[in-house]
Amino acid sequence: MATLKEIPDVTGFRNAIKETTGLVVVHFSASWAPQCGQMNEVLSELAKDPGYINVTFIKLEAEDVPEISEEYSISAVPTCVFVRRGKLLDRLDGANVAELTKKVKLLASQSDVSVPSMPEPPKEDLNSRLKRLINTEEVMLFMKGNPSEPKCGFSRQIVQILNENNVKFGSFDILADEEVRQGLKTYSNWPTYPQLYSKGELLGGLDIVKELAESGELKSQLPAQQSLDDRLKGLINKAPVMVFMKGEKAVPRCGFSKQTVAILNDTGIDYDTFDILSDEEVRQGLKTFSNWPTYPQLYVKGELVGGLDIIKELQESGELLTILKDGQ
Known part of the structure; x- marks a missing residue:
């Protein structure tokens, strides 16, 4: 059965x-x-x-x-x-x-009939993908393997240094994606791995990280560690109108996010977005922080307005534009 x-x-x-x-x-x-x-x-x-x-x-x-x-x-x-x-x-x-x-x-x-093929998913160009990966976390490590199972001695050493200095970081296994592995060398003009990034900028490889750790300068080169609540508050208040969604304003990555972007674009009001697919901590933490279980989420002046259903209702009642204007 x-x-x-x-x-x-x-x-x-x-x-x-x-x-x-x-x-x-x-x-x-x-x-x-x-x-x-x-x-x-x-x-x-x-x-x-x-x-x-x-x-x-x-x-x-x-x-x-x-x-x-x-x-x-x-x-x-x-x-x-x-x-x-x-x-x-x-x-x-x-x-x-x-x-x-x-x-x-x-x-x-019915037997097989001639039908149109389903649409191909949009393909992200390599440079956009690399930029998105580098900015997945404020501190991002491109390495061989992952922090719990490094696949080379250099990666093992840099993970150990970051852990000893209580650095919170994300990682990407370059062995899992040859396009990223080769493309990032050109993108950042750095021929070897591991590579450590801070706020989207290349800090260096193992030798540089070792020198910074030994001189006591490593933490000063990295963003200050924030509590999750403080980080979420900062993101929510990054712009007067903020949308937490799947994908970015230019490339929504789910139908709900695409509809939200279309509605907001029609208002002519400026807004910023955050891709919750790029940060699992934010994706899960914001659900608890705002007591709202789904995405997208719209915030105005740091206050939650709601998700797509509420945005649609506000649009239909004519209240959405007023709320957004009040946030400017």
């Missing part, structure tokens, strides 16, 4: 699509949305139906797989897409049980 498969990540989804030749029903869901629970119950029942033995039913948390949500232009939940052999056949936006059942029955009965 088939079941509704819950897939947690991009790799699992890609493999599931690749391995399946029949119809795939993908539910883009969110744990906080009650309508999604109703759709999951219906899909679970359909999966048990022996008439749909060749149909694969998949549930994805839309916010956990922004790359996939972007590919399928997911702007709200629940949304179901119907795929066969990697090609998009149809979609259903919203919680319409009758229509869902109708589409599954119809598409499951």
Whole structure:
């Protein structure tokens, strides 16, 4: 008997699509949305139906797989897409049980037909990607392996020095990405690894970090360590109008963020953004700090306005522009 498969990540989804030749029903869901629970119950029942033995039913948390949500232009939940052999056949936006059942029955009965390929995800150019990676954390280490398992002696030594000096840092394993490994040498004009960056600027490699540590100057070359709450307050107040979203203003990386950007752009009010995909500490910490479990989040003068649903309501009532202007 088939079941509704819950897939947690991009790799699992890609493999599931690749391995399946029949119809795939993908539910883009969110744990906080009650309508999604109703759709999951219906899909679970359909999966048990022996008439749909060749149909694969998949549930994805839309916010956990922004790359996939972007590919399928997911702007709200629940949304179901119907795929066969990697090609998009149809979609259903919203919680319409009758229509869902109708589409599954119809598409499951059809043989392969000529359909347009699903859109390719937008490709980020290398320099933009390197800049984004370098700025993932205020202190960023590009190394071989990771801090808990360095893959060369130089990386092991620099991690030890940073830990001994109680430096909080992010890291990137250059062995996992040859494009980054080669590109960063040119981008920063530094031919070897590890490489340590502070606030987006190259500090140097192991020799320089050793010298700074031995002279007692290392901490003065790095940003002062902040508590998470202080860091979040600083980010929230970075601009009068701040949006914490997936991706950046120019390249939103989920449908919810794309809609928010479009609404704010229409107001003509200036705003700044922070990519929560670039910083897991901020992504998780801000949920607790503001007691708001989802993204995007809009702040005006340091105060939380809300997420996409509230932004839409304010836009429809004509109040959004007033709130944003008051923040200027």
